[in-house]
Amino acid sequence: MTIAFKPEETFRGDYTYRNSDAAVLRFPFPFPEDRYMYSVNIEPHVRSGPSDVFMRPFDVDEHYIAECRDKAITLERDPGRCQVLPHMMLAQWDTLELLMESLSADYPALFSLVKEGDDFGSRWTWTNRPLGLEQSFIFGDPATLPCEPFEYITRQAQGDFAICDQRDNNLYMDAGMVTSQADWSLEFDVGMSFMEWHGPVPLAHQTGVFERALKYLLMLRLGQPVRRLNWTMTINPRLDTSPENFPEWGTDRASVTPDNAGQKVHLRVELQTLWRLPRSNAILFPIRCYLASLDDLARVPKWGARLHRVLSSLPRELVEYKGLTRYLPAALEWLAQHDDGAELPVGTESGVTTLAPR
Amino acid sequence: MMHSDIKSRPVYQPLVPDLAGGRHLLVVEGETLAAGRLEELAGVFAPVQARLHTWLAGAAAPLGGLGKLWQLESAADVVDALACASRGYGVGDRLYVQGTEPFLWSVATAAAVIGFGEKQVQLYHAGSLRRRVWCTHCHGMTEGVTTSIVACGGCGRHLLVRDHFSRRLGAFMGVMVDAEAPGEIPAIEEVFA
Numbered sequence: 001m002t003i004a005f006k007p008e009e010t011f012r013g014d015y016t017y018r019n020s021d022a023a024v025l026r027f028p029f030p031f032p033e034d035r036y037m038y039s040v041n042i043e044p045h046v047r048s049g050p051s052d053v054f055m056r057p058f059d060v061d062e063h064y065i066a067e068c069r070d071k072a073i074t075l076e077r078d079p080g081r082c083q084v085l086p087h088m089m090l091a092q093w094d095t096l097e098l099l100m101e102s103l104s105a106d107y108p109a110l111f112s113l114v115k116e117g118d119d120f121g122s123r124w125t126w127t128n129r130p131l132g133l134e135q136s137f138i139f140g141d142p143a144t145l146p147c148e149p150f151e152y153i154t155r156q157a158q159g160d161f162a163i164c165d166q167r168d169n170n171l172y173m174d175a176g177m178v179t180s181q182a183d184w185s186l187e188f189d190v191g192m193s194f195m196e197w198h199g200p201v202p203l204a205h206q207t208g209v210f211e212r213a214l215k216y217l218l219m220l221r222l223g224q225p226v227r228r229l230n231w232t233m234t235i236n237p238r239l240d241t242s243p244e245n246f247p248e249w250g251t252d253r254a255s256v257t258p259d260n261a262g263q264k265v266h267l268r269v270e271l272q273t274l275w276r277l278p279r280s281n282a283i284l285f286p287i288r289c290y291l292a293s294l295d296d297l298a299r300v301p302k303w304g305a306r307l308h309r310v311l312s313s314l315p316r317e318l319v320e321y322k323g324l325t326r327y328l329p330a331a332l333e334w335l336a337q338h339d340d341g342a343e344l345p346v347g348t349e350s351g352v353t354t355l356a357p358r
Numbered sequence: 359m360m361h362s363d364i365k366s367r368p369v370y371q372p373l374v375p376d377l378a379g380g381r382h383l384l385v386v387e388g389e390t391l392a393a394g395r396l397e398e399l400a401g402v403f404a405p406v407q408a409r410l411h412t413w414l415a416g417a418a419a420p421l422g423g424l425g426k427l428w429q430l431e432s433a434a435d436v437v438d439a440l441a442c443a444s445r446g447y448g449v450g451d452r453l454y455v456q457g458t459e460p461f462l463w464s465v466a467t468a469a470a471v472i473g474f475g476e477k478q479v480q481l482y483h484a485g486s487l488r489r490r491v492w493c494t495h496c497h498g499m500t501e502g503v504t505t506s507i508v509a510c511g512g513c514g515r516h517l518l519v520r521d522h523f524s525r526r527l528g529a530f531m532g533v534m535v536d537a538e539a540p541g542e543i544p545a546i547e548e549v550f551a
Contacts, residue, residue, distance in 0.1 A: 080497075168476075185494055191526040192366065199366030200522050210365075243494040243533060247515065250537030326538055 002109070005130060007065040012073075017237035017291065021355050023062055024296045026052035027303075028269050029348045030229040034309040036318075038204040040212050045227040045273045050349045053271060056106040057225065058099060058157065059288060065130050067158045067180075067239065074179040074240045075155070081242075082151045083190050084163075084175040091163045091175065092150035093120075093140060094277035095284050099153045100126055115139075128156055150175060159271075159288035162186075164194070166281055169218060173197055174282075180239035180289045182232045182268060183246070183323065202317040220283060222276045230270040232322045233331070237266055237291045256327035261334035262295040265327065267307065294334060299355040302345070304338030311335065364521040370462075370483040373399070373454045375406045379478075380450035382410045384424065385436055385465050387457030388417020390485030396421050399456075413439065415461070433457075433464045440468040447472060456482045460490040460501065463528025487550040491519050492529035499529060504550045507535050507543065516543050519550075 009016045019027070028051040045057065053059045075081055084092060104113040114125040120140030127134045133156070137144035145152045154161045154177040163175035171194040178186040189197045194214045195205075204210060220226065234241055235252035256264050268291055275284040298304035311324075311332055319325055345351070375382060384403060386396075400423030403410055410425025415436050418429065430436055447453075453474055455465045462481045469479060491500045491508060498512020503519060510517050510532065517532030524531070536542050 185531075187497060188492065188494065188522070188524050188527065188531055192524065196366040196523075196525070199364045200520070202363070205363070205365055244497075245495075246537045247495060247534050250534070251540065253538045 003060065003062055003064070005065045006062055007069075009063065009066045011066070011070045011237055011239040015236045015238070017063070017066070019292055019296050020062060024292060024299060024355060025350060025353070026061075027292045027296070027350075028053045028229055028271055028290055029297070029300075029303050029306075029350070030231045030269050031306050031310045032346055032348050034306060034344065035313050036310045037315070038201075038207070038209050040209055040216065041228045042213065042216060042226045042274075043228070045225040050347065053288075053290070054227075057102045057273070058106070058286070059271070060103070060107055060110065060158065064158055068131060068156060070239050071155060071179045074242075078242075078244060080187050081179050082154070082177045083186055084148060084150055085165075085191060088150075088163060088165065088175045088280070088282070089142070089148075091165070091277055091280035091282040091284075092142075092148055094280050094282070095161065095163065096149040096153040097139070098275060098277070098284065099157055100124075103157075131156060151177065157286075159286055162285040162287070163277075164217075164283040164285055166218065166283060170194055171214065171217060171283060178242075181242055181287070182230075182234075182270065182289075183241055183243050185243045187244075200321070202321045203315065217274060217283060220274055220276045222278055225273055225275045227271060227273045230272055232268050233324055234266045234268045234291065235264050235327065237293070239289060239291075241268075253323065253326045256330045258330045258333040261327070261331045262298070263293055265294050265331045265334070266291045267294070267297060294331065295358070298335070298338045299358070300350045300352055301338070301356075302349075302351050304335060305340065305342075306344055308332065308335035308339040309344075364523075366523045367521050368481070368523060368525070370481050373402065373456065373480050373482045375403050375410075375454070376452050376480075377405060379406070379452035380409065381447070382406045382425070382452050382454070383447070384410060384412045384454045385415070385456070386412065386417075387415050387433065387461040387485065390457050390461075391417060392484070395484075396424070400424050403454075415457075433461050436465055437468040440465070440472055443472060447474065449473075449475070449478070451478065453479045454482070455480070456484050458485045458488060459483055460488070460528060463490075463525065466525070467528055489519060489550050490527075490529040491517060491532040492524065492527050493517055494531060494533050499527075500532070503530075504548055506547045506549045508532065508546075 011017050047055050100113045103111040110129050112127045116123045122139050124139050125136045142148055160180055161177045162173050164171035165174040173189055173192050176186040198210050238249055271288040273286050277284055407425050412424035412427050415430045416432055453469050455462050489503045491503045493510040493512050496513035500508055500511040507516055507518055515534045518535040520531045522531040
């Protein structure tokens with residue numbers, strides 16, 4: 001398997017980010033039905049599923065190099081996007097180990113890890129070919145890395161990462177690397193309990209979704225990760241939709257018209273996975289973000305029509321919470337031309353192997 | 359106290375002495391003492407009076423029955439006093455706080471630093487609903503906010519005061535209200551008097 005990286009593409013400024021046909025076809029489309037509501041949609045994170053992105057525990061795609069660069073830019077501007085509370089050092093090493101082992105096993109042409117032992121004190125050598133990095137270090141000794149282990153490895157991975165410490169039958173967000181978030185602040189949320197950081201989510205608390213999810217996650221077992229998809233919409237292919245920078249990207253929401261919605265409006269899907277960590281007993285929570293424009297999605301007839309129906313019937317509270325209010329009418333007008341009203345099969349599969357020409 | 363659907367908003371309960379506790383520290387923000395409240399507290403804490411210290415911030419206490427009484431000027435003095443008290447308190451001790459929300463969380467945060475666990479601390483909200491607001495954009499704090507929208511003391515942006523609350527910061531989240539349409543600022547209402 002070779003990945004044709006697009007190292008020059010951007011997620012800000014001139015926004016040159018684009019999906020290849022292959023990237024559109026493997027997009028993790030999140031809507032199996034014509035209506036959407038919150039649910040505890042957690043399933044085992046196994047190497048199978050309706051999209052190719054599920055085939056490896058940590059997916060690397062054509063945007064890898066460009067995303068890592070965008071993350072570095074965001075961290076340069078705001079180092080507070082990576083925060084780790086002092087008691088989380090063991091979980092930092094757990095995370096580094098999990099990522100290095102997974103990436104080197106699944107992408108041997110891109111990453112390699114040479115170990116002289118599995119325990120603290122052994123010498124490891126990590127090679128990241130796409131980013132041109134090689135690092136020898138002592139596993140367990142932070143002084144042998146250029147920065148702390150959690151920051152070191154998550155700078156080299158797509159998506160955001162939180163680590164949840166487990167104590168008092170609860171989960172606390174006690175570490176995070178958060179540079180591609182859907183409008184939540186690590187600085188505000190760090191240290192919060194599970195219910196607190198989900199506080200603003202509408203409708204779901206009342207139906208007991210979070211109680212059930214927490215109960216489930218407290219029982220999460222080593223070697224049996226789970227996953228779910230979450231979604232929102234973003235104007236322009238912007239990874240850093242942080243609340244910190246809302247003044248920079250907020251006006252984009254007012255720029256959408258029925259004519260430009262196809263290029264401007266993006267479906268933003270988060271592949272959220274959850275991993276029990278072996279030494280710390282914490283839970284690693286990677287949030288991997290995929291972006292596709294309405295133009296991209298409508299090239300898969302089932303997806304264009306389904307998205308139109310989901311957005312048309314979305315409860316008002318969710319429209320508001322996800323920040324869609326200002327541009328949803330324009331997006332719906334654009335999508336309507338791709339929905340003939342015919343019944344669609346249940347499921348998220350694209351149902352096609354090639355795309356209609358652009 | 360205001361009701362909110364946002365679950366990060368703390369729920370406060372009346373103070374009740376934990377008889378299993380060793381020493382008891384009651385910290386009260388003076389301005390939140392309604393008429394008769396001190397007498398009421400003295401009654402509630404009577405069972406532990408022999409092991410009770412009361413710190414009263416910013417008010418005079420003309421009354422006995424609250425154990426050893428100490429008067430301090432302000433919340434800042436309470437925080438300083440707690441920081442100096444680290445060797446004096448242990449896992450068996452209990453802390454009870456009455457005050458406005460910024461006061462409660464200033465004290466709770468200082469207590470956490472010297473080792474008070476969550477289960478050792480009770481918080482009771484009284485008096486004004488005014489809020490400490492954290493600016494999502496410049497991360498500055500604006501104190502004493504009573505309105506639905508406030509100009510940030512740090513960066514000047516008009517912030518919508520949300521109900522989302524961080525215990526670590528002891529503050530509510532403020533988000534630029536006109537980020538999507540600069541200059542479109544809704545009517546500002548007095549809501550946290």
